[in-house]
Amino acid sequence: MAKSVLGLVGGSGIYDLPGLENAEWVGVDSPWGDPSDKVRIGYIDGLKVVFLPRHGRGHIYAPSDINYRANIDVLKRCGVTDLVSVSACGSLKEELAPGTFVLVDQFIDRTFARAKSFFGQGCVAHVSMAYPVSPKLVDCVEMAARAEDLSYRRGGTYLAMEGPQFSSLAESHLYRSWGCDVIGMTNMPEAKLAREAEICYTTVAMITDYDSWHPDHGEVDIQAILKVLHDNASNAQRLVARIARDLPREHEACPVGSDTALEFAIMTAPEARDPELVSKLDAIAGRVLKG
Numbered sequence: 001m002a003k004s005v006l007g008l009v010g011g012s013g014i015y016d017l018p019g020l021e022n023a024e025w026v027g028v029d030s031p032w033g034d035p036s037d038k039v040r041i042g043y044i045d046g047l048k049v050v051f052l053p054r055h056g057r058g059h060i061y062a063p064s065d066i067n068y069r070a071n072i073d074v075l076k077r078c079g080v081t082d083l084v085s086v087s088a089c090g091s092l093k094e095e096l097a098p099g100t101f102v103l104v105d106q107f108i109d110r111t112f113a114r115a116k117s118f119f120g121q122g123c124v125a126h127v128s129m130a131y132p133v134s135p136k137l138v139d140c141v142e143m144a145a146r147a148e149d150l151s152y153r154r155g156g157t158y159l160a161m162e163g164p165q166f167s168s169l170a171e172s173h174l175y176r177s178w179g180c181d182v183i184g185m186t187n188m189p190e191a192k193l194a195r196e197a198e199i200c201y202t203t204v205a206m207i208t209d210y211d212s213w214h215p216d217h218g219e220v221d222i223q224a225i226l227k228v229l230h231d232n233a234s235n236a237q238r239l240v241a242r243i244a245r246d247l248p249r250e251h252e253a254c255p256v257g258s259d260t261a262l263e264f265a266i267m268t269a270p271e272a273r274d275p276e277l278v279s280k281l282d283a284i285a286g287r288v289l290k291g
């Protein structure tokens with residue numbers, strides 16, 4: 001079994017990860033273009049931790065402009081086996097009040113202006129997204145949330161919208177009628193790409209607002225979101241530090257096959273593969289392409 005390496009993608013309001021030992025910002029090249037930033041690599045209790053601010057330090061990239069493929073590729077190149085995404089989200093349920101942490105287990109992808117796969121012409125692959133998060137990683141996040149006495153709920157469906165504008169009232173009602181729990185702009189295609197990269201993935205959705213549907217809360221207000229983010233920053237940091245302390249040091253096989261997703265996924269015959277694309281896939285799919 002491989003050694004675990006914990007990846008953390010920090011969302012809005014999370015641009016650094018205090019508490020890492022021997023930490024340094026490291027630039028990692030990717031054939032998929034520029035990632036959002038350098039990665040911050042360090043250690044917590046001997047565990048290698050790789051942090052990447054999704055929007056870049058200073059919040060440079062809007063959700064549609066993030067190079068999700070480069071981000072996942074550099075995390076894979078750094079050896080990440082388990083990836084926790086921390087994201088600011090709107091609530092689509094009365095009982096999920098701002099400040100609550102939702103351990104998401106399903107996604108509905110309504111984004112339409114992003115590159116969503118590492119594969120394509122010359123190397124076609126189809127991975128399963130039926131169970132997009134890795135239950136053992138969620139177990140670890142849940143134990144950490146409980147130990148840190150955070151208000152959390154395990155399970156929930158994340159609606160990924162294109163943005164950057166927030167939803168209209170009609171859209172917010174539509175997503176509620178679909179049974180969605182939280183809404184955000186970034187976890188797709190991130191979760192799909194993590195699956196293609198055979199990285200175990202999970203999302204911690206930090207509820208910052210009631211989106212636009214709630215009669216008592218009015219429109220989404222970015223100032224109010226920033227205040228909730230600020231007030232919850234230390235909770236998020238404690239949660240992440242605890243996850244790092246408790247994650248098993250040997251990577252355990254994923255019960256939903258996240259870490260073997262490519263085993264039978266590639267359809268293109270070896271002799272029909274595009275050598276240029278195959279070369280770009282060295283980190284993502286080297287395990288199966290090397291034969």
Ligand SMILES: CSC[C@H]1O[C@H](OP(=O)(O)O)[C@H](O)[C@@H]1O
Binds near residue numbers: 010088184185
């Ligand atoms: C700060 S409000 C909108 C912004 O916050 C979320 O980003 P992230 O998932 O990276 O925390 C949301 O998806 C939007 O990008």
Ligand SMILES: Nc1ncnc2[nH]cnc12
Binds near residue numbers: 090167209210212220
């Ligand atoms: N209401 C909302 N919609 C989309 N993304 C968000 N991020 C935080 N709140 C959000």
